[in-house]
Amino acid sequence: MADKNEKVKVAVVSLGCPKNQCDAELMLARIAEAGYNIVPEAGLADIVVINTCGFITSAKEEAIEEIMEAINRKNDGINKKIIVTGCLAQRYQQQMDEEFPEIDAVLGIGRNDAIVETVEKVLAGERVIDFGDVTAHNMEGKRMQSTLPHYAYLRIADGCDNCCTYCAIPQIRGRFRSRKLENIVKEAEILVKGGVKELILIAQDTTRYGEDIYGKLALPDLLRELVKLDVKWIRLLYCYPERMTDELIGMIAAEPKICKYIDLPLQHCNAEILKEMNRTGDRESLTALINKLRERIPALTLRTTFIAGFPGETEEQFTELAEFANDVKFDRLGCFAYSQEDGTPAADFPNQVDEREREHRAEIITEQQEVRVGEALQAFIGSETEVVCEGYDRLFEMYFGRDASYAPEIDGMIYFASKKKLHIGDFVKIRFNDCLDNNLIGEVI
Numbered sequence: 001m002a003d004k005n006e007k008v009k010v011a012v013v014s015l016g017c018p019k020n021q022c023d024a025e026l027m028l029a030r031i032a033e034a035g036y037n038i039v040p041e042a043g044l045a046d047i048v049v050i051n052t053c054g055f056i057t058s059a060k061e062e063a064i065e066e067i068m069e070a071i072n073r074k075n076d077g078i079n080k081k082i083i084v085t086g087c088l089a090q091r092y093q094q095q096m097d098e099e100f101p102e103i104d105a106v107l108g109i110g111r112n113d114a115i116v117e118t119v120e121k122v123l124a125g126e127r128v129i130d131f132g133d134v135t136a137h138n139m140e141g142k143r144m145q146s147t148l149p150h151y152a153y154l155r156i157a158d159g160c161d162n163c164c165t166y167c168a169i170p171q172i173r174g175r176f177r178s179r180k181l182e183n184i185v186k187e188a189e190i191l192v193k194g195g196v197k198e199l200i201l202i203a204q205d206t207t208r209y210g211e212d213i214y215g216k217l218a219l220p221d222l223l224r225e226l227v228k229l230d231v232k233w234i235r236l237l238y239c240y241p242e243r244m245t246d247e248l249i250g251m252i253a254a255e256p257k258i259c260k261y262i263d264l265p266l267q268h269c270n271a272e273i274l275k276e277m278n279r280t281g282d283r284e285s286l287t288a289l290i291n292k293l294r295e296r297i298p299a300l301t302l303r304t305t306f307i308a309g310f311p312g313e314t315e316e317q318f319t320e321l322a323e324f325a326n327d328v329k330f331d332r333l334g335c336f337a338y339s340q341e342d343g344t345p346a347a348d349f350p351n352q353v354d355e356r357e358r359e360h361r362a363e364i365i366t367e368q369q370e371v372r373v374g375e376a377l378q379a380f381i382g383s384e385t386e387v388v389c390e391g392y393d394r395l396f397e398m399y400f401g402r403d404a405s406y407a408p409e410i411d412g413m414i415y416f417a418s419k420k421k422l423h424i425g426d427f428v429k430i431r432f433n434d435c436l437d438n439n440l441i442g443e444v445i
Contacts, residue, residue, distance in 0.1 A: 006036070008119075009046045012048075016059055017055070019158065019203070020051055023112055024051045025146055027115045038144070050084050054090070054168070064088075067100060081104045081122045081123065084100075090173075108131030109173065110131065112137065134174040135175065139177075149196070150425035151199075154199045156203050159176045160204035166338065176212055178212050196231070200407070201234065202238060233404055239264050244293070264302060276312060287324075287328065307336055312349060326368060330369070338358050370438060384431045399415070
C-alpha cells in the first residue's frame with residue numbers, strides 16, 4: 001500500500017493566518033505518514049488540498065480564486081482530485097457542495113483528522129462532504145513544518161469567546177478551547193530539537209490561554225515552562241488589551257528570551273464604536289495601558305490593527321482614531337476597511353458606511369503610519385542589532401532578515417550586506433547605515 005501511495009503526489013495549499021497554517025502542517029504530516037508523495041506546488045500534484053481562509057471578503061475571494069485555478073488544472077488533466085478544507089469550507093458548507101461540483105471533497109475543520117481517509121475515498125472515485133463537530137477539531141499530533149527552519153508557530157488555543165460583532169470566527173471555529181500546557185511544551189521541545197530558534201505563540205486570543213481548562217489566565221505559567229527551552233526568541237501574537245495583566249507584563253519585561261514585542265489588536269479607540277464592536281475600553285484607558293507597557297518594558301515594539309468605517313462611524317469618530325494613532329505612534333500598524341460579513345451582528349447594523357469611504361479612511365491611516373515609520377526609522381541609523389538571515393535578494397545583492405522587533409510575514413524585512421556567505425537561519429550582528437523606502441539597511445559587523 002505504501003509503495004502504491006508513493007506514486008500519488010499530494011500538495012497542500014494553505015491560505016490565511018498562521019493558525020490555519022498549523023492545521024495544514026498537521027494534515028501534511030498525516031498524509032506523509034500514510035506514504036503519499038508530498039510536492040511543494042499544486043501544479044505538480046495529483047491531489048491538491050486547499051486549506052481555505054474565510055475571515056473577510058478579500059480572503060474569501062483569494063480562496064475562491066485558488067479553487068477555480070485548481071478546477072482549471074483539473075480540466076486540463078493536471079490535478080486529478082481537489083479537496084477543500086478550512087474556514088471557507090466550514091463557513092459556507094452548502095454553497096461549497098452546490099456551487100463547485102468539480103470539487104471531490106469538502107472537509108469541515110472538525111474533520112481535518114480524516115484527511116488521509118478522504119484522500120483514499122476520492123482516489124476510489126467517491127465524493128466526500130464531511131463536516132462533523134467543529135469542537136472536535138484536533139490541535140494535537142505530528143506536524144510537517146512549512147515555515148523556514150528557524151521559526152515555527154506554536155498554537156496554544158483555537159476558537160473564540162469574545163464575539164466581536166464584526167467577526168465570524170466564533171461561528172467558524174467555535175468556542176475558545178485551550179490546549180493542555182504539557183502538550184504545548186512537548187510540541188515546543190520537538191520543534192526546538194528540530195532546529196527552531198523562534199517560537200511564535202498564536203491563538204485567536206493568546207492572552208486568554210488556560211481560562212477554560214485551568215480557571216485562570218495561564219499564559220504566564222506556559223511562558224515559565226517555554227523559557228526553559230534552548231530557544232532564542234519567544235514571540236506573542238494576538239494579545240487582547242483587557243487581559244494584559246501585571247504578571248504577564250512583568251514576565252515579558254524580565255525574561256530575555258521573550259521578545260519585547262506585543263501584538264495588541266485594538267481595532268478602534270472611540271468608546272461608542274468599541275461598545276458597538278462588543279469590545280471594551282476607550283481612548284483614555286487604551287492610552288494609559290500603552291503608556292504602562294512602554295514604561296515597564298524598555299525598547300518595546302508595539303503592533304496594532306484598526307478597523308476603519310465600522311457601521312455608524314462618524315467623521316468625528318474616525319478623526320479621533322487617526323489622532324489616536326498619531327499620538328501613540330505605534331511601531332507597527334495595520335488598518336483595514338470594515339468588511340460586512342454574512343451572519344455577524346454588525347452586518348445588520350444601521351448606518352453602514354459606504355464601501356469607498358471605508359477604503360478611503362483606511363488609506364488615510366495607512367499613509368499616515370508610513371510617514372511616521374519613515375521618520376522613526378531614521379533614529380535607528382548608527383545603532384546595532386542582531387538579525388536572523390532569511391534569504392538573499394539578487395536584485396539588491398543583499399541579504400535580508402529580521403531582528404526581534406519584526407514578526408515574520410507581517411512586519412517587513414531588514415536588508416544587510418555581508419562579506420562572508422550566510423545561510424538561512426544564521427544569526428549575525430549588524431549596524432544600520434541607511435533607510436530606503438521604509439526599510440532599514442545595514443551591514444554585518
